[in-house]
């Protein structure tokens with residue numbers, strides 16, 4: 001029985017975000033995950049607020065379980081995410097001195113990366129660092145540490161794991177626009193300064209009625225500058241109810257995004273942000289939207305899955 005995993009080109013990982021609690025609760029979830037995907041991304045397990053809710057007390061239970069699952073299914077793991085402005089533990093406050101914030105962040109990054117050194121093929125080191133106009137996003141990290149926090153974070157990760165591929169991750173930069181122009185400028189500048197950054201991740205949380213035209217060209221701008229690129233969080237949301245027409249259009253967009261990645265040499269990985277509508281972040285964050293994944297709430301393949309399989313089978 002062919003699957004996404006068996007049909008995807010061997011040099012491109014096909015991944016899904018994973019919820020540790022779903023893995024523990026439902027055997028269908030783990031079964032499909034291991035059949036269909038060659039890689040996984042912990043959706044929430046590695047976020048700082050989840051892993052160190054109380055200062056000094058790390059809870060590795062859910063990320064360790066995920067790593068063990070991946071290892072036993074021969075799946076690669078994409079680490080998500082080390083430096084982000086959300087999911088910062090409540091005890092990391094702006095009342096702390098800049099030096100203290102810096103020490104805490106460095107310690108966090110070093111602990112997590114060292115624990116899984118050699119077991120994570122790529123790290124999402126800095127997530128969502130840019131504002132829509134392309135300036136650096138106003139976050140606790142920028143306010144307390146200044147713009148060099150990005151370069152520092154990459155160096156800390158490199159020191160803790162010499163081999164993982166280090167990514168910066170962004171949303172809204174999937175097409176040529178101010179944000180993607182600023183992102184390209186940022187990563188080129190970082191590299192020219194000797195910062196160990198190798199990859200750029202494009203989240204790709206998309207509405208079903210948008211077109212993927214221009215996406216491959218945008219990815220190619222980054223690969224021709226020598227960066228690996230990845231689609232890191234693909235989903236395609238529909239304003240409910242999901243009619244057959246909308247599901248067909250969703251299928252076409254999924255296919256276009258996959259084709260964009262596969263057409264660009266240097267697109268090393270494509271990850272969907274969950275695979276079943278039963279466990280998607282969309283309904284709770286985009287009111288009135290849902291049905292964003294390749295499988296429905298009953299874990300049945302949707303037209304988007306069929307479209308990908310048909311295209312992969314005829315490659």
Ligand code: G3I
Nearest residue numbers: 021043044047080081086087127171203233273280281285
């Ligand atoms: O697990 C608890 C559950 O026990 C509780 O009953 C419920 C009540 O709210 O919350 C559950 O936790 C939620 C968790 O998702 C799992 O569903 C958290 O409240 C909720 O904040 C968390 O949201 C996650 C969000 O990031 C914030 O961390 C989403 O799952 C996750 O999909 C989303 O992922 C982000 C990427 O990390 C970065 N890019 C954007 C993407 C989408 O927002």
